[in-house]
Amino acid sequence: MxxxxxxxxxxxxxxxxxxxxxxxxxxxxxxxxxxxxxxxxxxxxxxxxxxxxxxxxxxxxxxxxxxxxxxxxxxxxxxxxxxxxxxxxxxxxxxxxxxxxxxxxxxxxxxxxxxxxxxxxxxxxxxxxxxxxxxxxxxxxxxxxxxxxxxxxxxxxxxxxxxxxxxxxxxxxxxxxxxxxxxxxxxxxxxxxxxxxxxxxxxxxxxxxxxxxxxxxxxxxxxxxxxxxxxxxxxxxxxxxxxxxxxxxxxxxxxxxxxxxxxxxxxxxxxxxxxxxxxxxxxVELAGRFQVLPGRPVVILDVAHNPHAAATLAQNLDNMGFHPYTYAVFGAMQDKDIEGVIAHLKGRIDHWCVTDLPLPRAASGEELKAALLAADSALAETGSEHTVQSFASPALAFANALSRAGENDRIAVFGSFLTVAGVMEFRNSAHH
Missing domain, CATH: 3.40.1190.10 (Mur-like, catalytic domain)
Structure with a gap:
């Protein structure tokens, strides 16, 4: 023993x-x-x-x-x-x-x-x-x-x-x-x-x-x-x-x-x-379920990782009132219906910051980027009103969104639990 x-x-x-x-x-x-x-x-x-x-x-x-x-x-x-x-x-x-x-x-x-x-x-x-x-x-x-x-x-x-x-x-x-x-x-x-x-x-x-x-x-x-x-x-x-x-x-x-x-x-x-x-x-409180954090720009944390949850997230975003630009920090597992998730959100996100996740069965940021470019012809890699960029971690993706977002914009962090957790950890360490 x-x-x-x-x-x-x-x-x-x-x-x-x-x-x-x-x-x-x-x-x-x-x-x-x-x-x-x-x-x-x-x-x-x-x-x-x-x-x-x-x-x-x-x-x-x-x-x-x-x-x-x-x-x-x-x-x-x-x-x-x-x-x-x-x-x-x-x-x-x-x-x-x-x-x-x-x-x-x-x-x-x-x-x-x-x-x-x-x-x-x-x-x-x-x-x-x-x-x-x-x-x-x-x-x-x-x-x-x-x-x-x-x-x-x-x-x-x-x-x-x-x-x-x-x-x-x-x-x-x-x-x-x-x-x-x-x-x-x-x-x-x-x-x-x-x-x-x-x-x-x-x-x-x-x-x-x-x-x-x-x-x-x-x-x-x-x-x-x-x-x-x-x-x-x-x-x-x-x-x-x-x-x-x-x-x-x-x-x-x-x-x-x-x-x-x-x-x-x-x-x-x-x-x-x-x-x-x-x-x-x-x-009642529950972390990461359409959790709207105080402060500006507004940050929304949501562990939506399948099309049914993405449809609800889209509806919830629509009910929030006007924001000039919406940024997404998105990371997901490879076995998910990624196209189905994107389909519900693609008209609502201006700038996508997609990310790798620290698990072997995660989709890579580059794979997510390719799926987005295929799904939405309006997206470009840089320099337009609609962009998609890939990052090595949720923290880096979030830091990039934060650096570009105006105070009246919003950042939606969603996909896997790991996407939301990575951003929560980054925010916690930034506040200390």
């Missing part, structure tokens, strides 16, 4: 090197280790899957439940700046010591079972949350649903936020195939919520076949709103005169409606007052 790491960084390096495949779908190995560790929850378990909107949905659930005085665990991924962001207890990231302790327990329990990085960290979250004796736990699905490590838990309430095309090599290349994977988190006799206004038939059929209690947007729950406020109606529960969620963006009422449907389903176990809902929606 080799000696175990003593720092979080050393543990994470070990986990990255340990398992032959970065993404290894299937539940048998995680289930075996979970059983060996005796991990179980007596409090309600909420699992959130979907193509886009998972993070926002989790953040709203967490904030409303915390406002109501409950003790809450939240597991999300990936992280932007530090690994500890992935696991929060009572709204605070867990500390290194707790993580190191949990990793040690898993190492002891797993025997000869090999676990991927995500599986290992998912079990660590379960261990930390089980030890903390919480009132509610919220787990965000990593990829898909049916075969994702989070799915070894039986959700009391499972939410699928949206179904769109992403991760085709694991989940299939149609909304029908992807919806079937997402619906894998539903359970017989438990609440299953779908916030997608056009749910693929495969999701509805699967829910009915296993006997889940399916809540569909437009059938079982709905919202209506004007410029000032909005109303939610569920199966037996109305919430009126609500303020808009503090998270900006066109799709947040869909996400908020799924959250209120989940809370209605759990109302006997986790009662939540109208005031808790109002203050939760008013104060």
């Amino acid at each position: 080799d000696t175990l790491p003593v720092t979080l960084d050393a543990w994470l390096a070990r986990l990255e090197a340990m398992h032959p495949k970065a993404i290894d779908m299937g539940l048998a190995r995680v289930q075996q280790v979970k059983d060996a560790m005796g991990l179980a929850f007596s409090c309600p378990v909420i699992i959130v899957g979907g193509t886009n909107g998972k993070g926002s949905t989790c953040a709203m659930l967490e904030t409303i439940l915390l406002r109501a005085g409950y003790r809450v665990g939240l597991y999300t991924s990936p992280h932007l700046l530090v690994f500890n962001e992935r696991m929060r207890i009572d709204g605070q990231p867990v500390d290194d010591a707790g993580l190191i302790d949990a990793f040690g327990k898993i190492e002891q329990a797993r025997g000869a079972v090999s676990l991927s990085y995500f599986e290992f960290t998912t079990l660590a979250a379960m261990q930390l949350f089980a030890d903390a004796g919480l009132d509610a736990v919220i787990f965000e699905v990593g990829l898909g649903g049916r075969l994702d490590a989070v799915n070894v838990l039986d959700a009391d309430v499972a939410i699928v936020t949206s179904v769109d095309i992403d991760h085709t090599e694991y989940l299939g290349d149609t909304r029908e195939k992807i919806a079937f994977e997402k619906a894998g988190i539903f359970r017989a006799g438990r609440t299953a919520i779908c916030g997608d206004p056009v749910p693929p038939a495969t999701l509805v059929e699967h829910a009915e076949k296993i006997g889940a209690d399916l809540w569909l947007f437009g059938r079982d729950f709905n919202y209506a709103g004007d410029k000032q406020q909005w109303n939610f109606s569920g199966r037996g529960n109305r919430r009126n005169a609500l303020g808009y969620p503090a998270l900006r963006g066109a799709n947040q009422l869909l996400n908020a409606s799924s959250v209120l449907a989940a809370l209605e389903a759990l109302r006997l176990r986790l009662p939540v007052s109208a005031q808790d809902v109002r203050s939760g929606l008013a104060t």
Whole structure:
């Protein structure tokens, strides 16, 4: 037995090197280790899957439940700046010591079972949350649903936020195939919520076949709103005169409606007052989801990395009012539908600063530049009103945009989590 790491960084390096495949779908190995560790929850378990909107949905659930005085665990991924962001207890990231302790327990329990990085960290979250004796736990699905490590838990309430095309090599290349994977988190006799206004038939059929209690947007729950406020109606529960969620963006009422449907389903176990809902929606925060930073020029951070999210980003940019020029800092993974992302944004960006990212499966800045030049004949390399330039890092791309942007312009930073994280790190170091 080799000696175990003593720092979080050393543990994470070990986990990255340990398992032959970065993404290894299937539940048998995680289930075996979970059983060996005796991990179980007596409090309600909420699992959130979907193509886009998972993070926002989790953040709203967490904030409303915390406002109501409950003790809450939240597991999300990936992280932007530090690994500890992935696991929060009572709204605070867990500390290194707790993580190191949990990793040690898993190492002891797993025997000869090999676990991927995500599986290992998912079990660590379960261990930390089980030890903390919480009132509610919220787990965000990593990829898909049916075969994702989070799915070894039986959700009391499972939410699928949206179904769109992403991760085709694991989940299939149609909304029908992807919806079937997402619906894998539903359970017989438990609440299953779908916030997608056009749910693929495969999701509805699967829910009915296993006997889940399916809540569909437009059938079982709905919202209506004007410029000032909005109303939610569920199966037996109305919430009126609500303020808009503090998270900006066109799709947040869909996400908020799924959250209120989940809370209605759990109302006997986790009662939540109208005031808790109002203050939760008013104060919720989430880094990198159409996050508009204070100061000038305006900087927008958005982890939009598929066409569905890019369409929402485009809509959100359109709703912001007039800016003479818009700069983009854009970096993306090679397996994404880069043409599809560009198609939604190409008329809205004047100057593109595209970037390499520090991962082997990232598209290079030069590849992104070629895709942009092919998609938009108005773009030139330099000297015109519409340019595209390639940089070696998000920080360099952002510094270039910053040097050229006027104070009434805006800079949209989007694509991979790594694009947004690179710019956040650059801004943090520039401010110190």
